[in-house]
Amino acid sequence: MIKLAVPRGSIQKNVSEILADLSIDIPDYNRANRVYSYEFKNINDAIARSFAEKDIPIQVALGNYDLGIVTSWWADELLIKYPHLSIENLILFNDSVSKLYSTRSNDKLPLNDNLDEHIIVTEFPNITTDYLYANRTTNYRVFEAWGNPETWLNGDASIAILPEEKLTDNVKVIDSIYQGGLLLIGNKKNLKKIKESKLFKLLNEYKGLSSRSPFHFFDNKINDYVNNTKKIYSTRKQIRIAIPDGHAFRHTALALNNAGVEIKGYTDSEVIQGDLSNNVNMIINVMRPQDMPQAVSLGLYDIAITGRDWLKNFIYNYPTAPVFEMHDLKQSKYRIGAVVSKDLNVTNVNEAMEVWASQGIKKIRIASEYFGIADYFARNFIKSEYQIIPISGASEGFVPEDAEILVEGTETGATLEANNLEMKDLILESTNCIIGHKNLIDNVNPLIVDFINRFQ
Amino acid sequence: MVDTLKKFQVIEQLFRDVLNANNFTEIRTNTVQPLNLYTSAGTLTPSMLHGTYSFLDWDGWSGERVVLRPDVTVPAAQWYLNNMEGQEAKLFYIEPVYRFIDDKNNREIWQCGTELIGISPETANEAIIKLVTELLGKLNLTTAIKVIITNKDNNLQVDNYDSLPDESIAKRLIKALGNIFDKHGFNYEFIDASQNKKFEYYTNYAFSVIANDTEILSGGRYDNLCEGLGGKKAYASGFAFNMNELIKLLSDEQ
Secondary structure, eight states, rough: EEEEEEEETTTHHHHHHHHTTTTTGGGGGGGSSSEEEEEEESTTTTEEEEEEEGGGGHHHHHHHHHHEEEEEHHHHHHHHHTTTTSEEEEEEOOSSSSSEEEEEESSOBBBOSSSSEEEEEEEHHHHHHHHHHHOOOSSSEEEEEESOOOGGGGGSEEEEEEGGOOOOOTEEEEEEEEEOOEEEEEGGGGHHHHSSHHHHHHTTOSSSSHHHSOOOOOOOOHHHHHHHHOOOOOOOOOEEEEEEEEEEHHHHHHHHTTTTBBTTTTOOOOOOSSSSSSTTTTEEEEEEEEEEEHHHHSOOOOOOEEEEEHHHHHHHHHTTTTTEEEEEESSSEEEEEEEEGGGOOOOHHHHHHHHHHHOOOSEEEEEEOOOOHHHHHHHHHOOOOEEEOOOSSSSSSTTEEEEEEEEESSSHHHHHHHEEEEEEEEEEOOOOOEEEETTHHHOOHHHHHHHHHHHH | HHHHHHHHHHHHHHHHHHHTTOOOEOOOOOSSSEEHHHHHHHOOHHEEEEEOEEEOOOTTTGOOOOEEOSSSSSHHHHHHHTTTTTSSSSEEEEEEEEEOOSSSSGGGEEEEEEEEEEEEEEHHHHHHHHHHHHHHHHSSSOOOEEEEEEEETTTBBBGGGGSSSSTTTTHHHHHHHHHHHHHHHHHHEEEEEHHHHHHHHSSSSEEEEEEEEEEEEEEEEEEEHHHHHHHHOEEEEEEEEEHHHHHHBOOOOO
């Protein structure tokens, strides 16, 4: 049996077109539903599953999947840092369609009060670091953002690494740093089986590029920018507030409105860049809730509205970070815990460990998008060898096949139930909260006190 | 294993004795170093940087990465700037460095090395020739040896060895090493090398001693290193033995 990992999201349409060209039919993949495991219409000895794109190279490297189709930058992001991984680049379906650029704001200089170095924000820290090494760049820190790195160019970061589709009039390209395309990767240890399979033979008929072209750094202008751009040490009086994007944006904006803090365009479904505040004493920007604890720690924001899960996840990774929970907003309740298959019929993870031991499982695989929380849990409660598998969401289906434990958040437990999973050990309860920099403990800011009091 | 450890101790003891007798001071540097110590000095090639163990430490919330020390010369130069800047320093160390290579058992590499900082090139070169020849002379090595010498400034290579000025460090080091190898009956050859591929801090000459296709000793001058680390410009040179490889060449009768 050959197992193929295919991507979800905006890239899905391109993959479907290539598969259709090759008469490879995965009917359910093309439907808008919450089914993640698929059968092929015309191939009996292969199955497929869809993943967040970033997770596919990890799944192929682990050997959980024989083949994966992925934008090449995700494979390179992993292989640059871990060249010994068991991943073989097999077919590049197209080239020069996925491009990354180092960019800066067109009109805003970095307002960097706390660091001497330039902040470079990216979803691709390894590709970015490789680019900086190649240029012998100095005087920088690379921050990995969960998404929307362009929002950091509001004065928070000097440079953002952006894909071509995010280049707008608001940003200016410094260097072209990467080009690639849609790529078929395979697990190196399974190459013989892969190459004999009907699925690979069909894929290999694609009239694409025969070999994987390396990516290149073209322009090397970054040092001029980093070395010659003076950072501004602001004397701002306003308080800076970060509010979450995505599905939490509208709820948060509404809550702010109810508390008498007006937000420009809060009814819009699209996330807006720039200051959303109508109050001269405040600057309100939108960013990913996962990135807020770091942004607050750095002093880029005084306070932020995020989930306790992301605060804890950050603190478990970096216990000395100067960020803390200031006020519990008591909304968006989530339980985060260790999730296992219902088939185990156990009452807790300790009992599950005994079952796994009796099955000869020595290394416990723990999949989670909360890397810090999962590692905290494993350090304290897993008494055998363990491995944390980072995933980027949509975790249904990992357990029991590709991991023994899922560290996951759930509101009602219904999704877990539907996937034959159950939460056994509760790790923490999360609600949304206001987080702040620890220097606010000693330096009480009346504007912030007033802001928080509105929610009491 | 016991034999290996004994040979290791022989090298360590010999190195410490010789360096102490020559009025060198032993230093220790931290195993965990900030990555920017290596990037700001522009000292390691991108391929070397890729092989370093770099990570965000428990206090890495500000994005500052740390590395397991991939090289001692750079932190030793930082030690000099912190403790002895402007003075003449004759330092030595016996410490491991960490590099990601295919051989899982050889990723921790013990080095014994010297740093001569703030000392004129003439004096330092003499000291390096004396120490290298004395140490290699006292070790009971059992194999053929190659020596690679490059001269970054003049692009002199050993295939035009005869055209080197007699007083040049490259020629004098080759001659001194040749003498010591002749004396011990080693087979040896001098070969050319276009450049040292791992470190970019060498400014004048660099040399390597190769045995069984493995580098057991390397060194050279790095006069811009202190300035690259934010200090004042200072003459600097030194060398280091790779103890992991050196013990394989020692006879059992040390």
